[in-house]
Amino acid sequence: MxxxxxxxxxxxxxxxxxxxxxxxxxxxxxxxxxxxxxxxxxxxxxxxxxxxxxxxxxxxxxxxxxxxxxxxxxxxxxxxxxxxxxxxxxxxxxxxxxxxxxxxxxxxxxxxxxxxxPLYQILGGCRSELMTDITISVNEPEEMAKDSLETVQEGYQTLKIKVGKNIELDLKRLDKIRKAVGDDIKLRLDANQGWSVKEAIDAIKKLEDKGFNIEFVEQPVKAGDIEGMKKVTDSVMTPIMADESVFSPEDAWRLLQCRGADMINIKLMKAGGIHNALKICGIAETAGVECMVGCMLESRIAVTAAAHLAAAKKVVTKVDLDSPLLCAEDPISGGINYEKDKILLPERIGLGFGEIKGIEWRSF
CATH class of the missing domain: 3.30.390.10 (Enolase-like, N-terminal domain)
Known part of the structure; x- marks a missing residue:
């Protein structure tokens, strides 16, 4: 072949x-x-x-x-x-x-x-089912609380809340969301590099004091500020996850040498694909650090590849693969299947794709 x-x-x-x-x-x-x-x-x-x-x-x-x-x-x-x-x-x-x-x-x-x-069996075959969170976009507090409640009522159990534009407004957002969805729903925060080091420490401590029970905070400070990431990680009890700070296996090695984060978010688009993502998994596992597999705004194609990686490796304990759920339509047949927040990996060979509707293939 x-x-x-x-x-x-x-x-x-x-x-x-x-x-x-x-x-x-x-x-x-x-x-x-x-x-x-x-x-x-x-x-x-x-x-x-x-x-x-x-x-x-x-x-x-x-x-x-x-x-x-x-x-x-x-x-x-x-x-x-x-x-x-x-x-x-x-x-x-x-x-x-x-x-x-x-x-x-x-x-x-x-x-x-x-x-x-199936690819996940070739790569390790740890599991054939995953549970994803679903993202709540950053908006006014009332709108985010409404979106969160509607999502929970649809059957989703874990919400990834986008924050990072205004520290005081972020605290109001979390207050209204937690009151709307109750204490049993898992909340994850993603600041997308939006806070300074001092803001991040102050905000996370206030969230801890209020008992909001945040599962983790993702990329609170600028991607290149490894020292700042470490300061935040060392200063709060809530786990800190690195996202944009880790593209390559080398990035993961440097970050974990100084324990700059408690967890790593692996995305195929940052790593350059599955090959390098597997190396990041190995480095994290050696350091005793859990990983999440996430995505950009991707269709079922890339998300299926990411799901196969996540299903293959035990070190991947969390999944943020909701992008196809945010789409108004899906022109791709095959790949992974969703049952609300459950991702199922069918026993098709490879990634298991069928028809892709409406695409015009061109030569490079």
Missing amino acids: RIKDVQFGIIEIPLKKPFKTALRTATVLSNIIVMIETDTGNKGYGEAPPTGAITGDTKGSVIGAIREHMLEGLKGRNIADIENTMSFLNHSIVRNTSAKAALDMALYDLYAQRYQA
């Missing part, structure tokens, strides 16, 4: 509601889908969301990186030779992690097809 061709298309899916964080607002998911075809007729799929505010990637940069630096070096490669193929991919160009991730997940899709098994 050798690589014969690589093509791409654009997928656009409207969101049910605007997705708002401390970094950006989005109303539509508009991503690049890649397809790798082999000489046996097998097809593997991957995805790259152009998330400039986080990864620095745009549609143009993703297409250009693949076309100019990766395409020719991939053609003719044996799918079974995953190690050398991934080494080439990771050294083909610096950064450009979303482009690498799209090709990486398509290659792993084919790799599992080569050995006639």
Whole structure:
């Protein structure tokens, strides 16, 4: 099974509601889908969301990186030779992690097809079911409390609350949300780098004093401020999770050497795909640190790849893979299945995709 061709298309899916964080607002998911075809007729799929505010990637940069630096070096490669193929991919160009991730997940899709098994079983096979949280966008306190209550009434048990735009308003948001949903619902906070170190420590301590029982706070300060992350981690009882501070295995190593966070959020678009994400899992497990697998604004394609990683590894204890649930429609058949907040991994080989409606495939 050798690589014969690589093509791409654009997928656009409207969101049910605007997705708002401390970094950006989005109303539509508009991503690049890649397809790798082999000489046996097998097809593997991957995805790259152009998330400039986080990864620095745009549609143009993703297409250009693949076309100019990766395409020719991939053609003719044996799918079974995953190690050398991934080494080439990771050294083909610096950064450009979303482009690498799209090709990486398509290659792993084919790799599992080569050995006639679901990908999560190839990678470790820890479990076949996951439980995801669902995100509540940052808005006025009353609107966020309303959105939270409606989400809980629909059957979801864990909410990921976006904060980080205004510290006092953030405290009001959490107060109204906790009163609306009660004490049994798990609340996770994501500040998306929106607080200063002092603000983060002050806010988290106030939340602790109020007994809001926050499960963890994700990326409270700027991504590059590892010293600040450590100060926050050392100063509060609530667990602190690193997200934008950790892209690569090297980032994870540096952060965990100084115990700059209690947990790590792994995203394929930051890591450059499954290959590097597995390395981050190994580093975290060695350090005794649990991981969460999360996503950007991704369709069922990339989220399915992330779910297979999460299902494979015991060190992954939390999942934030709700992006397809935020979409108003889903043109992709196959992949993972949702039952409210439960994610089920079917026993289809590879990533298990079927038809992708409305996509026009183009050559690079």
